[in-house]
Amino acid sequence: MNPQASDARGFPRTSMFVGATLRRGEATTPVKLRNMSESGVMIEGVEGLAVGSEINIQRGRLAAVGTVVWSAGRQTGVRFRYPERVDIWLKPIGSVQQHQVDEVIRQWRAGEGESVPFVHATPAVTQARVPEIIRLLSELEDALTADVLVLAQHGDKLQNLDLALQLLRQLR
Incomplete structure (x- = not known):
C-alpha cells in the first residue's frame, strides 16, 4: 500500500495536522498525524520504519498501538490494532510533554527543524x-x-x- 492508493478500508479519513509522539520500544520521536480513520493513520516525520513493525502513538494521555503497513520517505501508514475515535485525537491536549512535542512540530513547520531522531525515553511505563x-x-x-x-x-x-x-x- 502507498499513500496515494485509493482508500479501500471503508472508514472515512479526517485530515489533520496534530503533533504526537511515536514510540518504538524505549525510543521516541515527535511526529505529525496527517490523516486518520478509526482503522489507521498516516504519520509524518520519521524515515525507515519497517513494514510490519509494531509502534505506539501517543498524544497526551491518548495512546494507540498499530502496525506499519507502508512507508515512503518521511510518511508512514499505520493500521491500528483497535479502532480509534478520531474526534478524541483532535481535541486539545494540556500536558507539558505534549506541549513540548507541539513546539518541535511548530519549529519543523517553520523550517527551523530537521527530522528529529529517536531519543531514549526516561524510565516510564511502556x-x-x-x-x-x-x-x-x-x-x-x-x-x-x-x-x-x-x-x-x-x-x-x-x-x-x-x-x-x-x-x-x-x-x-
Whole structure:
C-alpha cells in the first residue's frame, strides 16, 4: 500500500495536522498525524520504519498501538490494532510533554527543524509492560475479593480496580 492508493478500508479519513509522539520500544520521536480513520493513520516525520513493525502513538494521555503497513520517505501508514475515535485525537491536549512535542512540530513547520531522531525515553511505563501490570493487579484483585470482610467493606473500590483492569486489557 502507498499513500496515494485509493482508500479501500471503508472508514472515512479526517485530515489533520496534530503533533504526537511515536514510540518504538524505549525510543521516541515527535511526529505529525496527517490523516486518520478509526482503522489507521498516516504519520509524518520519521524515515525507515519497517513494514510490519509494531509502534505506539501517543498524544497526551491518548495512546494507540498499530502496525506499519507502508512507508515512503518521511510518511508512514499505520493500521491500528483497535479502532480509534478520531474526534478524541483532535481535541486539545494540556500536558507539558505534549506541549513540548507541539513546539518541535511548530519549529519543523517553520523550517527551523530537521527530522528529529529517536531519543531514549526516561524510565516510564511502556506498552510492553502493560501485561505485567495487568498480571500483578489481577493477583491483587483475586486476593482482595477472596476475603469476605474486605469485599464487604470495600466492594465499591474493588469495582474500580476491576474497571481499571478492563481498561488496561484494552491496551494489550
